[in-house]
Amino acid sequence: MQPAELTNTGRVILGMIAEGHRTGYAIKGEVERSTRFYWTASIGGIYPELRRLQDAGLVSRTDDPRGGSRRHAYELTDRGRAALQSWLAEPRECEIETRYEGMLKLRFASLLPQHERRGLISRMKEMHERRLRRLRQRLDEGGFDDPWHRLTTEYGAGWNTWARDWCESVLRSMQDEQPATRQPAA
């Protein structure tokens, strides 16, 4: 039996189960709350994926009804734990995928009038600020079970701080060079 290829969604799910999140709903919530800053993946497909993992023998499912409503609790099997571990320990070169639409627009920003350029960069700055607020809040609240979880949250806060400041400095330098004199087209 080969080491069982995991999909990205599968990896996140295994990790979350290892961390103690036991239901599909709980995993989904935790992913949306906490990994979205370095790992964007809406796992709408969480339930089908849980079933696939079960079929592959990587997780086991127990019925755990809450009152009259069904609920399933998941646990890692030995194979699941092994698969998670071997993914984590893979010494493959690291990569990052980023889709930063604002930055892509900025690249083509010479097609925009100055004030719309400023608007674009302001919106980028605001996004970083929004994210920063949320991350700082999480860090202030504390309650991190795991120091590495906390560390990745700190990374998110640090990165968004840097990026917000970058946007700000770009805005400042634009102001210096071209005062926003709004003149009608010639």
Next chain:
Amino acid sequence: MQPAELTNTGRVILGMIAEGHRTGYAIKGEVERSTRFYWTASIGGIYPELRRLQDAGLVSRTDDPRGGSRRHAYELTDRGRAALQSWLAEPRECEIETRYEGMLKLRFASLLPQHERRGLISRMKEMHERRLRRLRQRLDEGGFDDPWHRLTTEYGAGWNTWARDWCESVLRSMQDEQPATRQPAA
């Protein structure tokens, strides 16, 4: 006729054509060389997408053979220019999607032994360094037709510098706490 919905690939292609890249091959090369730091998308589907854009009347194609081999040169039509502009000017809230596998692994790093944790973070650091080298090289070479294109490259360099330093500081703090005494398993 509605404003013609664009796919992500479509937007990048329109932008690249506006910048003066005229063949599918040239666009593909430029995307791979330069946008990958803030916009990861392998446009294997570039030729089908070019055809879709042509069918939608957003680009026009001219035969432009090189010797005996076919080649097509693309230009924006008025509608294409309008579609590009209206995308760029959209005042929608900005978002970022990131898939940073190393960071995801780091979150679950409590399942790893200390030396593998260090290996993971080192690989993350190396990746940022690799990217930084390439971006610095591009900046040194100069030859930026467009200041905004240059700016986004500077963003890439700045971000990777920050991230590399972050990895380094994490590595340092790990060394302090737990000296890497390599002892055989008990």
Next chain:
DNA sequence: GTTGCCATGTAAATGGTTACATGATTGG
């Protein structure tokens, strides 16, 4: 004469997103 680059394309697979659908429990 063969390697590497320029250049264009097709086909299949698939992972992920979105929308839809259902229903119980809890608290105000």
Next chain:
DNA sequence: CCAATCATGTAACCATTTACATGGCAAC
């Protein structure tokens, strides 16, 4: 009693990725 939250699932869509396939040209 209504809204929010907990909870699970299906179906369709589609954009992107990967692999495959072809061929001219230039340089070494």
